[in-house]
Amino acid sequence: MSKPEFAATRYYAVAFWAPAVTVTYLPIWLNERGITDAQIGLINTLPMLGMLLFSVFVGRLADRAADWKQAITIGTGLAAACSLLLGFAEGFWMILLIWTLATLPAGLVSPVADAATMRLSLRLGFSFGVTRAWGTVGFLAMCYATGFLVLWFGPETFVWLLAFACFARFLAAIGLPRLRDAEQPRTRSEGAFLSRDVIAAFRPWVLLPVIAGAILFANHMVMNAFSSLVWKQQGLNESTIGLLIALGAAAEAATMFAWKRINFRFPARILILIAGAVSVLRWAGMSMSPPLWLIVLMQLGQAVTFTFSYLGCLYFIAKRTGEDISAEAQSLFGVMMQGFSILVVASFGVAFGLIGVNAFWICVALSAVAMAMVQVSLKMRGPDPSD
Numbered sequence: 001m002s003k004p005e006f007a008a009t010r011y012y013a014v015a016f017w018a019p020a021v022t023v024t025y026l027p028i029w030l031n032e033r034g035i036t037d038a039q040i041g042l043i044n045t046l047p048m049l050g051m052l053l054f055s056v057f058v059g060r061l062a063d064r065a066a067d068w069k070q071a072i073t074i075g076t077g078l079a080a081a082c083s084l085l086l087g088f089a090e091g092f093w094m095i096l097l098i099w100t101l102a103t104l105p106a107g108l109v110s111p112v113a114d115a116a117t118m119r120l121s122l123r124l125g126f127s128f129g130v131t132r133a134w135g136t137v138g139f140l141a142m143c144y145a146t147g148f149l150v151l152w153f154g155p156e157t158f159v160w161l162l163a164f165a166c167f168a169r170f171l172a173a174i175g176l177p178r179l180r181d182a183e184q185p186r187t188r189s190e191g192a193f194l195s196r197d198v199i200a201a202f203r204p205w206v207l208l209p210v211i212a213g214a215i216l217f218a219n220h221m222v223m224n225a226f227s228s229l230v231w232k233q234q235g236l237n238e239s240t241i242g243l244l245i246a247l248g249a250a251a252e253a254a255t256m257f258a259w260k261r262i263n264f265r266f267p268a269r270i271l272i273l274i275a276g277a278v279s280v281l282r283w284a285g286m287s288m289s290p291p292l293w294l295i296v297l298m299q300l301g302q303a304v305t306f307t308f309s310y311l312g313c314l315y316f317i318a319k320r321t322g323e324d325i326s327a328e329a330q331s332l333f334g335v336m337m338q339g340f341s342i343l344v345v346a347s348f349g350v351a352f353g354l355i356g357v358n359a360f361w362i363c364v365a366l367s368a369v370a371m372a373m374v375q376v377s378l379k380m381r382g383p384d385p386s387d
Contacts, residue, residue, distance in 0.1 A: 058331065072116065128311075130260065146158075219344065220302075275304055282301045287357050
């Protein structure tokens with residue numbers, strides 16, 4: 001493994017430690033401080049809203065810098081510094097402010113890191129999928145570590161563990177190599193909200209599969225929010241639910257490790273189309289209260305439903321855009337994923353309260369729409385090696 005590849009892999013191995021600590025214990029920590037359920041929802045939602053509003057702007061700034069590493073280092077550094085203040089926060093408004101400052105800067109530069117590492121991998125010939133897979137491995141490991149450490153040392157462990165995770169990510173960002181090709185000619189794209197080059201790159205046949213990928217991603221956010229509740233209502237115990245969630249993540253990571261062979265064999269849009277087809281089956285199965293063995297198969301399906309759509313879109317965008325707009329283009333995809341996630345999860349929540357697991361038919365319908373979008377794109381322009 002070359003030094004630049006190792007440095008990028010090291011960054012991704014720790015990049016998701018902070019989200020893992022958050023997913024594992026944030027709601028419990030907030031509840032113990034008297035924060036209501038509605039306020040917990042707002043604390044989780046405000047950083048997402050900030051990403052919707054500012055991601056493309058940050059992506060454009062990153063593209064204009066001498067190297068993408070600058071934006072990644074600044075974003076992760078701000079998050080790390082603000083995470084130190086969380087232990088001193090008292091009351092809803094102070095926690096809301098500090099939590100947003102501790103999570104939003106790193107979230108804004110996450111698409112920049114994806115774009116930069118993708119470019120580095122294409123230039124040096126290593127697989128971005130393998131590099132990204134270590135992020136999933138790191139996420140799983142930190143989920144388990146958080147649970148055990150909080151059990152051993154008490155609830156306040158959450159605060160210093162989050163700060164440790166944020167600083168580990170910041171130090172890994174400092175250790176990144178130069179990410180932009182120094183010999184590549186630079187141009188600055190003009191435009192208002194979106195640069196003209198990005199608008200030109202996202203022609204209808206390009207935009208449709210990207211939107212489809214964002215929709216398929218949003219369906220997985222429904223699983224993150226409701227799967228444990230659904231399985232609990234179906235009689236599964238907590239340990240089984242935990243194993244099922246880990247199984248889905250493991251399947252996702254396994255596909256990422258094999259991504260180089262998959263990506264060479266199939267065009268990106270075909271992979272997104274396959275992800276849509278498997279998604280239809282997976283979400284339809286979730287609506288039928290299936291037996292455990294079938295749930296296991298559906299969780300293994302995450303290897304296709306998530307990885308094919310997510311990495312397929314990242315590679316498709318990278319091949320359709322140049323270095324001068326890479327971060328902005330990937331940030332636009334990030335905005336789409338966040339926007340659809342908010343809409344789909346909110347709609348599903350209302351439907352779930354009314355019709356229970358039949359609400360998963362929303363995900364089935366959306367997956368079918370995503371497939372239709374990709375098929376229209378393929379009719380506009382057939383797959384070719386540039387995909």
